[in-house]
Amino acid sequence: MNWSFQLYSARNFQPWDGVLAMLGKLGYAQVEGFGGVYDDP
Numbered sequence: 827m828n829w830s831f832q833l834y835s836a837r838n839f840q841p842w843d844g845v846l847a848m849l850g851k852l853g854y855a856q857v858e859g860f861g862g863v864y865d866d867p
Contacts (some may be wrong), residue, residue, distance in 0.1 A: 830856040833863055 831854045
C-alpha cells in the first residue's frame, strides 16, 4: 500500500525540502500539492 500526504497540511512547516525528506523517511510515497506550492517566491 502506498501512503499519500496532502502538502496543505504542512503549509506552515517550511522549507519544503525538509518536509519532503521527513515524509520520505516516514514511508510516504506520494504527495498532493495545492495552489501555494506552485506560487513564485
